[in-house]
Structures are given as C-alpha cells and as structure tokens.
Amino acid sequence: MVQKYQSPVRVYKHPFELVMAAYERRFPKCPQMPIVLDCEIIKDEILDHGARRNTSRRCKLAVDAPYLFKKIIGVDVVYFMQTNYLDLANRTLSIEATNETFSSRIEIFERCRYYVHPDNPDWTCFDQTATLDIKNFFGFENSMEKMGMKQYTQTTLKGREIIEYFIDQLKSEGVTHIERWKASDETIPSELSPIKLTDEADTSDMLDGDFIAKHLGNLSPMQESKLLEFHKLCKTTSGIDKCPTYQTLLRFLRARDFNVEKAMLMLKESLVWRADNNIDELLKEYKMPHVILKHFPGSWHHQDKDGRPMYILRLGHMDVKGLLKAVGEEGLLKLSLHICEEGMQLIQESAIHLGKPVLSWCLLVDLEGLSMRHLWRPGIKVLLKIIETVEKNYPETMGRVLVVRAPRVFPIAWTIVSTFIDENTRSKFLFYGGPDCLHMKDGLEQYIDSQIIPDFLGGPCKTLIHEGGLVPKTLYKMNSEEEAQNGAPPHEHHNLYKTVDVRPGCIHEVVIKNNDPKSVLTWDFDVINSDLYFTLYRTTADLPAKNDSSTSFFDLSGFEEGKNYFREEPSTICRHKESVQGSHVMNSADTYVMHWFSPASSSSSSGPAQLMYFYEVLSSANYKGSMTSLQSGCSALSVASSCQSR
Incomplete structure (x- = not known):
C-alpha cells in the first residue's frame, strides 16, 4: 500500500536568499539531524551565468x-540520491530525493519546495510531499511502513527548527x-527568458502552518x-460547490480516524442533508414554539475553562413525553439542530474573541429528577434519532460532557443510549453522581470557573434556564373538530403518535396481526376532552373490512365471545386528561384488536373525545425482560397490563 504525505506551508519570515544560505549549512552533516551521516556531492553545475x-x-x-531488525535486513546505513534545482532568478528551490538502497523493494520519493511568499516578497514558504511504496520487504512490509512514516514525520518536524537555527547563526x-x-x-540575452526546470509554486490550495497553530491547534x-x-x-469533487472550512474538514476527518475516503463520503452525505433540509437558513428562519420557550429546561451559559461555549440541559426536569406530544418528533429534532447551529456560531465567536x-x-447535563418515567420507549427512540442525526452532521463538535447528580436509575438509561454514541464522544463524558452539590462543585471547578457554576448546583451564577415541568395537555398537538370535518388527515408525529376524534357512541379500533408468539404489545395513549373505555381483544377468526365507526368488529354476526374472540384485557375507563401506558404478552399467533369506545354521554364534555395513541410490538427474540422494553412508569419487569395516570 502506498503511503502519502503532504505538509502544510511553513513560512519563514526571512528573505529567500537568507533562507538559502541557512539551508546550505545543513551539508554535509547537520548536528541537529544525527540520522544524516554524510552527503557527497556527485554533480554540481552552474547554468545561465549563475x-x-x-x-x-x-x-x-x-x-x-x-x-534485531537491522541484523535481519543486513544493513546499518541506507543511501539516498538528492537533486536540488535552485533558480535564483525566480527565487525558487526544488528538491527531489529517492532511495538508492533497496530500490527494487521500496520506492521512496520526496519533493520539497522553497519559494517566495505570494503576499510578502521578504518571506519564504516551504512545503513538501512524499510517497512510500513498499513492494516486498522480507515479510516486514506493514512494520516497515509504520516505521518509515514515523521516522519521516519526526524528521520533518525538525526541518523548520534547523533553518531557524542556522539563520540565527548567520545573524x-x-x-x-x-x-x-x-x-x-x-x-x-534580452531575447531569452529564464529557463525553469520546476513548476511555479501553486499556493492556492496550501495550508499555512501558522494558520494551523492559530485556528486548528496541535496536529x-x-x-x-x-x-x-x-x-x-x-x-475537485463534483457535487461540492463550496469547500467547507478547514475546521469543518478537520472534524469530519477526526470522526473517521483521518481516513480521507471515509471522511469524504460522510461529508458528501451531510452536505446533501443540509441542502435538503435548508439547514444553512435555520438560525434565521427557526421560530421557537411557545411550549419550548416555557417548558424546555436548557440554555447557553458562558464558557468552560478551555473557552468552549457551554450549554446546560436539566434533563431530569424535562417532560419528554409532554414536549414530544406538543411539538412532535420533528419539532424536537429541529430544536436540537438549532442548538447545534447556535453552538457552531458560538464556537467561532469564542475562537475570535x-x-x-x-x-x-x-x-x-443535570439529572436531578431523572426517573423511570424518562425511560419511555417513544422518548428513547426520538433521543436516539437525534443522536444519530447530530453525530452524522456535526461530528466532533462535543468537546466535553459533564453529567451531574446522576441518580441510581441513570446506569439503566446510559446502557440504553451509550451504545448509539460514537466511541470518541463517549470518552468525553465525565460523571458526578449523588445529590451532594458541594462535593460535585469542587469537581466541576476543574473545568468551569467557580464564578459561573449555576446556582442550582451550589454556585453563585444565575441562569436563564426554565424549570421545565409538566407540559399542559392543552398544548398537545391535536386535530380540531373543524379540521376533521374538513377532511384533514389525523396529525402524526412522524408515525410515532396518531390522533383521532372518537365521537359519542363511536369506537376506534387498531388491528394487530401477530405472527410472533410471546411478543409484547406496548401502548401509550392520552384522552382529551372526554372519557373513553379501552379494551384489548384477541380473535382467532379473520376480520372483514369495516368502515362503520359506530360498530365494533365483534358486533358483527358470526362473532361470539369466548368462542372465536376473547377479552385479553378487561374494559377500563380512561378519564378526561388521563395518560395510560400498558403492555401485554401476545402468547398466540392470532389477531389482536385495541378497542376504544366513547360513551354516548360524558360528564366531561359533549364534544368528541380526542385520542392520541402510540403502540409498538416488541419481538419475542428481543424481549427477554430487558430494560429497554419497560413502559413508562413501570418500576419492575412485568408482562401484565397497567393503566397509570401521569
């Protein structure tokens, strides 16, 4: 496999002629580079009158x-041929070097250039490229590649220091x-132009070493x-109209362990996603919903000790279910992306400042208040989708995650979520458990200035973070009766929740054909504006098509309870504004029917009941009593149905 290396531009703030004088002092030996034992001039010619x-x-x-390795290959020294092309008229030096030793087994080619800085004639630029191709080397090809490139990169690091050393010596x-x-x-002769053996220095794509130190850090x-x-x-890649910044490219490279091909694939997919979702305009166009402003417990808050913008999220105070039902999966995802875009802007501002x-x-992340109600499958699914989207399109933007006041239930949540987080990101998590704010505050001061530790963690700094709390059900997204009369389709949170109106005396039924005995049916629903009766049925018969919402399947002729259909869960009244969660093991490969009935009269309201529901079937293979299959509100693994009011 061919290994390639290309350096950024190194800028010497000295004229070209002075740099050349310093360069010549490297020969025949250089004390700062003891690996070079000697250099013998084979040919030296002056052309064009100097x-x-x-x-x-x-x-x-x-x-x-x-x-031992040197004994195996049988040599202690190797020879290289180096040719320098110095053009004093155009102020360039091109250097080419190839290996003489083992040339039939290894091909090494290096090219270096010194040339005048395009914007300052009194400065000199330097860059280099190299390739290493090991064809056959006594079975040590892989080891030789690693050793060769390691030695080469170490040598290049010394190059700038050596030139500066000899310039100081000259001075x-x-x-x-x-x-x-x-x-x-x-x-x-005036009719002759200078002859050039090398190409003009192309600096349009070159990366300045000083820029790296100032904007990218140590590489x-x-x-x-x-x-x-x-x-x-x-x-040079089609489909990329504008090359992203070096900072962005570096993030994608780090996310793919500096594999250029994999980073390019990831970047192209992200650019398509940004264009399809108009992400570049998100900061201008996004209008934060009222329910988010009132009930989302998160906000930006100063910077940590490394200058990183800091976002605080009081996850334990968040009503995930209420927010999801109020703004939907798309709404929570868009909020998360808006936070990411704000973060990118704040990162840039912090670097400039x-x-x-x-x-x-x-x-x-403050986890005070985290409980089993947060391990609610629909909420976990949305969280995992957000994590997946962010990691694909904002890689390596999370520098550190400080998790404080983690309760006993947290390891369960972490087990579920952490497997979907990139390994590099997981390594940035630091955990502080228990309610002791004072002890935790001492730990946080390693990363956050004591003056900006939030007051709710024992610090002196006030924050603009809302307390969160339960989202009123009046803010849930529902279809109005007028929308239903106009034929508007039921509102769906990206197929997570469905909303229907159930008029007095009518029913709503969901048919689930089960082909996986011992699978588990789970459900979560809210009743708004009236009361509903809920029953779970099972039938061994085929169900005919039915369009009448006032009649159940089991009111049709030919159906007899206890013979070809059965009540798997007894009828339970679910009151106005009640939230219900439950689960049932579907032991048979039969058809199951979730049945809601709106009584003809209700003390709560004369209008239709509004039902917002979600259900999911957990396969028998996956449901082995795992924590991920817990329904909201459960504190133990149970296959019995449960109706709970939140």
Whole structure:
C-alpha cells in the first residue's frame, strides 16, 4: 500500500536568499539531524551565468530501527540520491530525493519546495510531499511502513527548527541580508527568458502552518497531510460547490480516524442533508414554539475553562413525553439542530474573541429528577434519532460532557443510549453522581470557573434556564373538530403518535396481526376532552373490512365471545386528561384488536373525545425482560397490563 504525505506551508519570515544560505549549512552533516551521516556531492553545475544551479548529492543515513531488525535486513546505513534545482532568478528551490538502497523493494520519493511568499516578497514558504511504496520487504512490509512514516514525520518536524537555527547563526556572524541575484545585459540575452526546470509554486490550495497553530491547534504532520489531501479532494469533487472550512474538514476527518475516503463520503452525505433540509437558513428562519420557550429546561451559559461555549440541559426536569406530544418528533429534532447551529456560531465567536483554537462546545447535563418515567420507549427512540442525526452532521463538535447528580436509575438509561454514541464522544463524558452539590462543585471547578457554576448546583451564577415541568395537555398537538370535518388527515408525529376524534357512541379500533408468539404489545395513549373505555381483544377468526365507526368488529354476526374472540384485557375507563401506558404478552399467533369506545354521554364534555395513541410490538427474540422494553412508569419487569395516570 502506498503511503502519502503532504505538509502544510511553513513560512519563514526571512528573505529567500537568507533562507538559502541557512539551508546550505545543513551539508554535509547537520548536528541537529544525527540520522544524516554524510552527503557527497556527485554533480554540481552552474547554468545561465549563475541564474541556476543544479546539485546532486548521495546522502548516507543511519537506519533508525531496532538492532534485531537491522541484523535481519543486513544493513546499518541506507543511501539516498538528492537533486536540488535552485533558480535564483525566480527565487525558487526544488528538491527531489529517492532511495538508492533497496530500490527494487521500496520506492521512496520526496519533493520539497522553497519559494517566495505570494503576499510578502521578504518571506519564504516551504512545503513538501512524499510517497512510500513498499513492494516486498522480507515479510516486514506493514512494520516497515509504520516505521518509515514515523521516522519521516519526526524528521520533518525538525526541518523548520534547523533553518531557524542556522539563520540565527548567520545573524550572530553579522550576516543579516544577502543581495538578490540580478542578471546583467552580458549574462543573459534580452531575447531569452529564464529557463525553469520546476513548476511555479501553486499556493492556492496550501495550508499555512501558522494558520494551523492559530485556528486548528496541535496536529501531527500526518494529520496535517490528511487535512491538505481532504481539502484538495473537496475542491475537485463534483457535487461540492463550496469547500467547507478547514475546521469543518478537520472534524469530519477526526470522526473517521483521518481516513480521507471515509471522511469524504460522510461529508458528501451531510452536505446533501443540509441542502435538503435548508439547514444553512435555520438560525434565521427557526421560530421557537411557545411550549419550548416555557417548558424546555436548557440554555447557553458562558464558557468552560478551555473557552468552549457551554450549554446546560436539566434533563431530569424535562417532560419528554409532554414536549414530544406538543411539538412532535420533528419539532424536537429541529430544536436540537438549532442548538447545534447556535453552538457552531458560538464556537467561532469564542475562537475570535480568545485568539486561539476553539473547535467544540461543552455540555452540562443535570439529572436531578431523572426517573423511570424518562425511560419511555417513544422518548428513547426520538433521543436516539437525534443522536444519530447530530453525530452524522456535526461530528466532533462535543468537546466535553459533564453529567451531574446522576441518580441510581441513570446506569439503566446510559446502557440504553451509550451504545448509539460514537466511541470518541463517549470518552468525553465525565460523571458526578449523588445529590451532594458541594462535593460535585469542587469537581466541576476543574473545568468551569467557580464564578459561573449555576446556582442550582451550589454556585453563585444565575441562569436563564426554565424549570421545565409538566407540559399542559392543552398544548398537545391535536386535530380540531373543524379540521376533521374538513377532511384533514389525523396529525402524526412522524408515525410515532396518531390522533383521532372518537365521537359519542363511536369506537376506534387498531388491528394487530401477530405472527410472533410471546411478543409484547406496548401502548401509550392520552384522552382529551372526554372519557373513553379501552379494551384489548384477541380473535382467532379473520376480520372483514369495516368502515362503520359506530360498530365494533365483534358486533358483527358470526362473532361470539369466548368462542372465536376473547377479552385479553378487561374494559377500563380512561378519564378526561388521563395518560395510560400498558403492555401485554401476545402468547398466540392470532389477531389482536385495541378497542376504544366513547360513551354516548360524558360528564366531561359533549364534544368528541380526542385520542392520541402510540403502540409498538416488541419481538419475542428481543424481549427477554430487558430494560429497554419497560413502559413508562413501570418500576419492575412485568408482562401484565397497567393503566397509570401521569
């Protein structure tokens, strides 16, 4: 496999001629680079009356490898051929190097360039590329690749230091300026232009090393190389109209362990998603629903000690079910994406303000109040979808997650959710259990300045975070009677909840054909505006088509209770504004019917009952008493039905 390396641009804030004088002092030996044992000049020619100089050297290098490895390959030193093409007229130096030793087994090619900075003629730029192709090396191909690239990257790190060292040495000797080469009328005929053996330096795609330090932080030479490769690939890939920022590219690279091909696939899918969902306009167009403003317990709050914007979420105070029923799955997802977009903007602002790299944000999660009601399957499913969407499209934006006041039930929730979180992200979670705010406050001060620790955690700082609390059922999304009369379809939260009107004297039935004995039927529903009776039936007969909402399947001729249909759960009255959750083991491969009936008269209201319901069938293979199959409100594994008022 061919290994490739490309460096970012290194900028020397010195003129080209002074850098060249420093470069020449590296030969034949350089104390700062002991791996180079000697360099012998094979050919040295001056061309065009001094305008160009071509120099070839045979360089002797020590093998930086374990003693046993050197004995196996039978050498202690290796030889490289290096050719320099110096163009004083155009102020460029191109260097090409190839291996002489083991050339039939290994191909190494390196190219370096020194050239004048495009914006400042008194500065000099440097970049390099290299390839390593090991065809056959005594069965040590993989080890040799790793060792070769490791040694190469270590050597490149020293290059800039060495040039600066020799420039300082020249200055100590009184050499601070070297005149540029100038052609005279006698040396080069006017009709001849300078001959160039190398390409012009193309800086349009190059990444400045100073930019890396200021905006991206510490990167290894190989990481820098992969970032450059990714950037160039983006600029030449169809379907990408505008190449993302280096910060964005770096995040996608990190999410795919600096595999450029995998990062490109991930980026392209994310760009399509952003375009399809108009994400670039989300900050301008998103209007936060009233129920979110009043009942969502989360907000941005200053920065942590590393300058990361910090978001606080009081998850234990959140009515997940109420919010989901009020704004739907799409509403919670859009809120989460809006927070992510705000985070990206705040990251950029923080980096500019601090003048240092800030690439991620911090999340502080308060779990006080977390209980089994939060382990509600529909809510967990929505949470997992949000996590999946965020990790696909905002990779490596979470710098640290501080989880505080984690109760005993938290390990159950963490077991469910953590398997869907990227391993790199999981490693950023720090947990503080128990209710002791004072002890926890001491731990938080490692990451958050004491002056901005929230008051609800024992700190002095007030926050703008709402307390959350139960969402009034009057804010749930329901179809109005007028909408129903106009033929509006039932409101659906992306097929999670369905809403129907059940008029007095009418019924609503859901048919579930079960082909998996021992599977578990779970349900969750709310009754608004009236009362309903709920019953679960099972039938061994085929059910005919039925359009009459006032008649049950089992009112039809040919159906006899106890013979071909059975009450699996007794009829239970569910009162106005009541929330009901339950489950039932479907032991038979029969048809089950969820049946709701609205009595002809109700003390609660004269209008139709509004039913918002969700159900799910858990397969017998997956339902082994696992915690993920608990219905809302249960505190023990039970296969019996339960009706509970929230």
